[in-house]
Amino acid sequence: MNIFILLIAFSATALLTGADQLIKYWAVENLKGQPSKEFIKIGNTKILNLTYLENDGAVFGSFSGMRWVLLGITSLLMIFCIYYLIKHKKELLTVISMTLIISGGFGNIIDRLFRGGLVVDYLDVQLFDFAIFNFADCCVVVGVVLLLIQILFFDKSTSQKNKNESVQTDE
Numbered sequence: 001m002n003i004f005i006l007l008i009a010f011s012a013t014a015l016l017t018g019a020d021q022l023i024k025y026w027a028v029e030n031l032k033g034q035p036s037k038e039f040i041k042i043g044n045t046k047i048l049n050l051t052y053l054e055n056d057g058a059v060f061g062s063f064s065g066m067r068w069v070l071l072g073i074t075s076l077l078m079i080f081c082i083y084y085l086i087k088h089k090k091e092l093l094t095v096i097s098m099t100l101i102i103s104g105g106f107g108n109i110i111d112r113l114f115r116g117g118l119v120v121d122y123l124d125v126q127l128f129d130f131a132i133f134n135f136a137d138c139c140v141v142v143g144v145v146l147l148l149i150q151i152l153f154f155d156k157s158t159s160q161k162n163k164n165e166s167v168q169t170d171e
Contacts, residue, residue: 020107067117100143107136
């Protein structure tokens, strides 16, 4: 059963990474060199535009131009996430979160390796000032949020530690 769960997780990782690369291919073919396109709008309020951007850094342009550092850090994090996934394969929320994080990490690693160190971004939030990002970034963020929920609310060791601290405070 545990092997089956890992097989599903790694298959989902391949599918999500593939979806990310297909969307980025579409963005390169249809958005590159074009002005932003309205994507989601409610009434007069713009919510989301499609805006092509090649990003040579990480979130909000941090580590700009540091391709090999970003590749190294992301690769190490992916190795850790795979290890963590294998070790915690019985916890469904952890499996889902790690699958998402690994998928997003691989999607952006592929870009850095095969697009000259650049990651293709295209989702441009108009509702408030925010960075332009991509599907892989969404996978990582959702995965991290789910992992935090797992750790804070469902992890037995964290729950037990919180109960012990509560008992000590009451005394």
